[in-house]
Each structure stands twice: as C-alpha cells, then as structure tokens.
Amino acid sequence: MSFMHLLSVLSYVLISISFTTGQQNPVFLCYDTGNFTTNSNYANNRNNILSSLATDVKSNNGFFTGSTGQVPNEVYALAICRGDSTLTECARCINSTSQDIMTECPNQKEALYMSSGCLVRYADRSFSGKMELDPVIIGCNASNLKSDMTQFGKIWGNLMDSLRKKASMSYSQFRFATGEADLTLFQTIYAVVQCTPDLSQIDCDSCLRQYVANYSSHCYGKQGGSFRGPSCMFRWELYPFYNAATTNNSTIAPGKSQISSSIIIAIVAPITVAAVLCLAGYCFLTRRARKKYYTAQEEFVRYPSVKMYKVNNITVEPNQFQKLLSSLLKEAKTQAVIDPKKFATRKGNFTTFQTLYVLVQCAEDVWNTDCSDCLEEAISGLPIARIGGTVLFPSCDCRFELYPFYNENLTPSPPVAPTPVLQSPPSPVTRPKGKSQISSSIIIAIVAPITVAAMLFLAGYCFLTRRARKKYYTAQEEFGHQKVDVTNVLMDCSGL
Template identity: 45%
Template sequence: MLVKLEAFSSILSYLLIGVTIVAASKCYDTGNFTVNSTYGKNRDLILASLLSNVSAKGGFFTDSVGQNSGRVYALGMCRGDSTPHGCYTCLNSSIHGLIASCPNQKQALSWGGDPPCMARYADRPFFGILELEPTDAGYNTGDITSNLTEFDTVWEGLIDSVVRKASNGSSSLKYATGEADLPPFRKIYALMQCTPDLSDKDCDTCLRQSAGYYESCCHGKQGGYVQKPNCWFRWDLYPFYVSNASTTAPTLSPPPSPASPPPHSVNSTITKGEGGRSSETLVIIVVPIVIFGAVLVILAVACLLKRIKKTKQEDNKSHVGSLQFDFNAVRVATENFADANMLGRGGFGSVYKGKLEDGRKVAIKRLSGNSTQGEQEFKNEVMLLAKLQHRNLVRLHGFSLEQKERVLIYEFLPNSSLDNFIFDPVKRLQLKWEKRYTIIEGIAKGLVYLHEDSQYRIIHRDLKAANILLDEEMNPKISDFGMAKLFSVDQSRADASKIVGTFGYMAPEYAWHGQYSVKSDVYAFGVLVLEIISGQKINSYSNQAGDSLLTHAWRNWNEGTALEVLDPTLRDGSRSEIMRCIHLGLLCVQENIAYRPTIASVILMLSSYSMSLPVPSRPAFCMNSTMETTTMSEPSSLSNQSKTEVIQASVNEASISELDPR
C-alpha cells in the first residue's frame, strides 16, 4: 500500500506492488491555447522531439521551438539508472498522459514511470531556474515497527550524504544513490536526482526541501518519494535502483556501541619487552620486509602483464596470418582477374567473382594501386573489419598483400545489390511487401550494430541501395566501408575535411557543413526506406522544380494520401505496416538533426506498434542529380588525397575502410 500526497490536493490512497511511483500530471493555470494554433503545433512538435533526444543525450534534454508568442520551451529527464529503452518507453507514456491531461494548457509538467521520468513544457524559459512547487509525494503504508529513533538517525545521515553527492554532480548528471546499515540485518536505500541545469546550490536546496517532507507526511514509514519540478527523491528498505560506483555515496553504518578497553596486544608486549627495546626496533625489522615483498609483487605483476601482451601479440599475428591469402591463389580464383568475372567497378577498385581452392565462392575486391597506406596499417584495418561480425553486414574472409597489390576477400552474395531489384521493373516483382519489410528491419539492425552494439562505433557515411547486398534468401547485408569513420565511445559528431558519399543520401548538415554523426546514417536510412517502399530513386522527381522523392512523400503524407507513394506492384502488403514505414522514413530525413530518431529508436518503432510516432517536419532540401556523383577519398586512413568521379552503381562496392579515430 502506498499513500500519495500532493501540495495542491488532498491525500489519496491506492494499492501498489512495492513502492511504485504512479504517473502524475500538473496543468498550470497560466493561459490556454487553441488546438490548431502555432503554439499548439509547436508544443506537439517539441514533445515529439523529446522522445528521440532524451535517451540519445544521456537522459536529459532541453530545447525550444518557435518565435514570440508561439515559442515553446521543453525539458525531458530520465532517472540516472534508466536504460535507453526504459527511458524511451517511460517518456512515450508520460508525454501521451501529459497531452491527455493538459490538452490546451500553455504550461504543464508530468512525472511518470518506474524508474521515473519527467516531461515539461511552458511558454516561458525555465531552464536552470529553481522551482519548488508543485510537489508530488507518496509513501509506503508499512510502518517501522522497531526502534524509530535509531531509524531516524540512520535515515538523516544517509540523506545528508546522498544530497551532497547528487548536488555535486556534473552539468550533464546530478544523480546519486546510497545505502546505510539499519540494525540488526536491514538497510535503508536512497536515491536523489536534480535536473543538471541547476546550480549545485539550487540542487542542494531542492533535495533538502524534498527531504523535509519526511516529517510532515512520511515519518515512521518504510519508504516514500517526493517529486518536484527540478528534483526527485526516494527511499525504501530494498534496493530499487541499479548501483553504479561513480554515483553511489559511501555506505554508512550506525555509530558503534561503547566497548570495554581492549586487552594487551602482542604489539604492546614487544614494545616493552625484555632488554627495553622500543617500537622502533619492530619498525626497523618490519619495514624492509614489507618493501621487499611489495617489490616482489610489482615484479610479478609486470612479468604477468608482459606475458599477456606477448600472448596477445602472438594471437593477433596468428589471426592475421589465418586471414592472409597468397596473391597467386587470388589470381587463380579470379582466372587472373578476367573481365568475365568482373562484378563491378568503383572509385576504390574493381570487384571480381572468385572461387577458392576449398570451393568457397567469394567476391574479391582489387584495390586501386595508388594508395599511400603502409603494410601494417592495412593489416590493422583488415583486423578491425574482420572483427565486425553481424548477420546484416557483409563478412570479410581475408586479404592478400603483395608489393602494391592490396586485395580484400568477402563472402559472395548471389543476388547482387538491392538497387538491381527495387529499381528494375521486372525484378521488383520478386520483392513482395513482407520481404521489403524484412530488408528494412535487417538494414536497421546492421546499423545498430555499427553504431552501438559492436566494440567500435562506426559511421558508414555511404549507405545506399547499391551498398546493400542480398544473400540467397534476400536478406540484406551492408557493404562497402570505404568511407566509414571510427568514433570514440563518447564522441557525438565530427567535421570532415572533404565531403564523401552520394548526393541525395547525404544529410544536409554533412553536405553543406561537413558535419557527420550517427544521425547522418539515420538520414540515409530514411531515404533508403522511402526508396524501398516507392520503388523510385531519390532523384526520380528531379525534373519537377523543387521536388524530390522526400518532398513528394512528405506532401502526400501531410495531405492524407501517403499511399500514393507506394510502389504499384505492392498490392497485398499490410497497409498499416506500409504507413508506419513511410512515417518512419520521414522522421529519419528531417532537416533538424535533433528531431531525427536514433537507429536504436527506429528498431523500437518497427517492433512496437503500441508506440506512437511523433509528427515529422518537412524533410531537408534534397540535392537532385541525374547520376551518383561522389567525392571519394583514397582507401587509406593516412591519405590526404581525394578525387571526384562519376560512379555507376555496382554489384559490390565493398572496400577497405577509412576508419580514423578522431
């Protein structure tokens, strides 16, 4: 049983499992708006943007949209131990509840979920401003049945410790947890969090004000919570959060009971022993022994680390050796790179069909011979590519390196590339809607692996239909990492010294300013989704002034005729799935990078039909082109050369990557 209190309402009681925090909304009486007003549209737009941004930004995001009286300010925050999925789910539910409870109020606030999240909007700036009301509070109806005075003493010490830890947090996270021993065999657990836009002092004030509710509402209760516009606080007698060493306050114990004087120890006997020797004698004997022991331990650890490093180097050398093919074997496999075996040609070199001695069919990429990349650098990049193992990525079998010859050996995919099917008037008939939907899902899963799930963070930068290869069962595999970039784990974006990629698939911030991130791949994915659904290339409408596949799709979606975009050969597909994918594609190609979902959010949107999708804004301007014009960098992480070529779509553009840690 939990009792919920509000500063602006009477006490309410309701049944809960444990001390679950129930969603609550507060609509401010500071003015209303009409549903179709500019303010109303901006409110819906910015609340939708919270969904894709809060979880992607580490659990906290603020933004504003609009001008003058139509401007809306919004904030979203999830609890510090929330997973991205949990954060997204909580906010999705909270925002829908907020809109339902406060349909036309210009200011509103919602707390919801367990672990909780917060969504708030207003017609005035409130970021970084301490506000202590309204308050939402509740408690577990279970009472403390033993020594309440001792409980209060332990509770107060714990709360003080957690307040100080949370308020001293960073500008991106002010969150802390802690626990304290409660004799005889129990613990008190506490969690506190402020919106990180608060100053340390204001955070401290907010949390201590929240803790002050203990006396008035929750004294003697086993657990409870308090929520304010800038902070929340909870305690209970069981661990209700995920512990993290960096955000956990030191464990507290009650003060020890008075004890009788200790008996004489061995040390005291030695100190005053026979011959009048003092404690200094013991120090002279013990200290050298301790130092000698420490030296031995250090030497042993150094030896062990050296052995581990040597073993790792030997394993890597062995693994490189297992991937390396003799160049003569490659010649034989391709019949000396016969034109009859050529699958395609691109800026990085030519691709040939081959058959190895063990009978495996492979695609062999012969890289252009003017690379300045060193032998060891080439091997290191091959090792990295070989470690990228996912069912929706083309697999690298090995390489060959002989003088100026650099060759990559990939798995052979008999159905060539996606563009050979969806843009062909006859072959597209083989791709019914169920198969196209599977291809969309597969591409998204491959991107999630590159962006989040592998041990590296890789931006592809050239996602397009020609670089999606199809296996025997028409499952998609992302290929051609020739333009890929390696990000550090905490890196969000980078600036390119030269633009590489394919016009039409390039995100506007990249095409115009050279800025790229995971959202650049999301943009290209959105273009690809709309191409798969429509069977039309991105430049199919270039003969119409100011139009493109993107603006054509958005205009029809906005006018309620989205199915006009659909490939006419898709007669039997699920209309709800098709509409959802059109909607999703338009979300991915929005001009504002902050409004685009992450690819992990895309997976959630594809798999959960109960999840409402935000309203897309008009897509970015599309640079129309009658051919795929690409600025290509050489296949070397050290290259400073570039060239511009007109490239026809090929069957397999897989190549060595340009994986540059920035």
C-alpha cells in the first residue's frame, strides 16, 4: 500500500511536469519496516515533531535534526532545504512536506520525502550522522549531448570534483556548493551538490564521490541529470537552474590595506573595463539570448524515466532468482495488458523462507499494444542482479522486491500528487566591510570611468537593439507576416 503511494505520485508528476517549469519530481517513500496505530504514543510523537519541523528549521538556518519521546516510541526526524533557499521559502516547503508525508504515509514508522527544494524524513531509529546511499532517485535528461564526449567528460569531471571538495569542507555551513564551467563558446555546465550537514567531511565526500562515479552508467551522453538520496545529492544542467547570486560559499580572507596598490587598481581597472565594455556588451547580449533559449527549453525537456534500485546484489542462487523474476514479470505483463485497469501482480517462492513479489502497471488510457511495448522496455531496464528495483515511465511502471509491498486484496486509486513548491531567491549574504581610506580624487577616478563605461554599454545596447529591429522590419517587407503553427511546435518538443 505504501509504495503504491510512491508509484502513483511519481507517475502523476512525470506526466504533469510537462506544464511545470524549473521543478524536479517530488518523491514519497513509505518504508515497510513497521507500522503504528492511530492515537498511539508513536503516532502522537510523530505528529508533534513533524508539526514543529518548519519552525525548527527556520530557527536553525535551514537544517534540523532531533528526536522526541522515549524508547520504544521515540521518533527521530531530519529536515533540510537546498542551500540557495530563503528561510521563509524553506519553512514553507518543510511545512507543506510535513503535512503531506503524514497523509501519504499515515501509519508507517519510517518515511522520506525528497524534492528539488527540501527533504524531510522520520523513523523509529537514529540515522543522524550516518551516510545512507539507498534509495537513490535518478533523473536523466532526455536529450543527448552533441559535444565531444572526451572533452565533456574532462570538463564535467573537474567541475564535479571541485564542487565535491567544496561542499565537504567543514567551513561550508550547509555542505552545499554550486558552480559552472564553459563547455563550448555558447554552452555552460551548471551544477549543484549538497550533503546533509550532520555528515562528517569524510562521509559527505564519500557519498558524493559514489553518486558521481555511478552517474555515467545511467545518464552517459545526456544533457543533464540528477542523483538524489537520503544523505547527499547532485544535479547538473546546460541552463542556470539555481540562484547563482546567493550561493557563493567561498571564504574571503581579509588582508592589510595597501593604499598605493588600491589607487592603481582603482584607476586602471575601470579604464580597462571601459575600453572593452562594448565588445563585452555584445557578447553578453548574445549569451543572454542563448541562455533564455535553454531556460525556455526547461518547459519541454522531460525526465521521462526514473530508476531506483537496492544497493545489495543477489548472492544466493542468482541464476535461479533471475529465471524466477523473468517468469513472474512475463506473466504479470501478459495479465496487465488485457486487464481493464492495466494492473497486475505476481509472487513466487525463491527459497524456503523468501518470496519474490512483482508489480506492473500501465496508465488505463493507453492501448494494449502500447502498454505491452512500454512494460517491455521498463522490464528490460530493471536491475535483475539486485535484491529489489523499480523503473517508472510516464505510461507504465514495474517493481520487484523480496517483501510484500502491495495490498494483495485491494487496488487503491492513485492519490493526487502535491503541488510542487516554487523556490524564491534567498536573501543576499551580508559580508563585513572595512574602513574606507580613499580620498575624493580616488573616488572621482573610480566613478568617472565607470560612468563612461555605463554610457558606452547603454549606447551599444541601443545600437544592437535598433539594428535587430531594422532587420525585423526588413524581413517583414520581403516576406510579409508569417503564421506559426504552435501546436506542431509543442508536439515536436514534447518528444525530446
């Protein structure tokens, strides 16, 4: 029953993301490690700690971990927001998530919620300070890279290595880092990495290192992707998706004031900027237009599949396990194709004490042949050497485990997925200022060239805008007004 919530939420989000900009798929995980009854001590403790999470996170600058109650009814909780969130938006995300997780996982003793904005988890066991790699949510951009893969691998690897080291350093309050690297003249790689702050420097480094190392085997050659887990995450794209103006977590070591050097820099730097600003303005405007193109593409780029797998492999009779799994999946697929609800489950005895459970499902509005093809592709992507795994597509999904994860008597209707919480840019970081020892002549030397530079930039902008407008009207006179079939454009983009 609990994992059905996850399947339903993910399937809905993967379909509805076509209409959502800048958001990744939120994921609910309701663990089957134990249940509690309504109005029990554990239920009251869970409600109390989750209800106060938003306040606790806001008062602790975006991260909180703690517990309430006494053993065996003690509840442990953790909440964290992405490092470029404001405290207000962070508290809003945590509050909404805490309410949703109590609804989606009404009686499970352990649950986890991951989104692009925040993470909330609770359990009847202590997990603070422990690195956990499983489960991992993988998102791969549907579009392929057109760059030289050798060059890309070197640039991407250096960027991720730098961010991993920066995030794992002890001075990083949120173990959070962002960065970018030029891939080509017109393409830039943007990336975010983050660990939960309760991890040690070694564990944070290890968590990110393992996720980055496994990335190429899942999303090699794609234009973007993400790995998200309980202890760390990373994401990269070819367009800016984070608040770059508020994510500078580098340290600045103040030194002694050198008046003579300051005067030289104050005069030379603005004059140099003024001399090259026209060229820089042209490059900036060209680059901004291209960035807008990639930002607009986010409305159409899809993450069409999600793969989840257990870290441990099958060690006992792997050939027998794979043979049984293939047989059960084949039977379930055959039944689901002809079933009115496009849904089927199967189970079979693997050993004397272990039973293998299988679930497959298609969207009810797809044709039988499409359902069969979708499940065939999804099944082929399952990690059959693992002790469990899931593959989800917009139109179908399949899963197998060595424990019962579905209700054998009921087939619940999918719940409505929560509305993703939009992020707002966080408050600017305040930095200490030193005493000013610059005379009025120095101020004039600084202000005058900057004023000239600003005027040159404005003149260049007006010139380029005017020239573009002239080209537009010239094209109008030659070809007249053209009408674009927007429907066809959207149909083409949706296939990316």
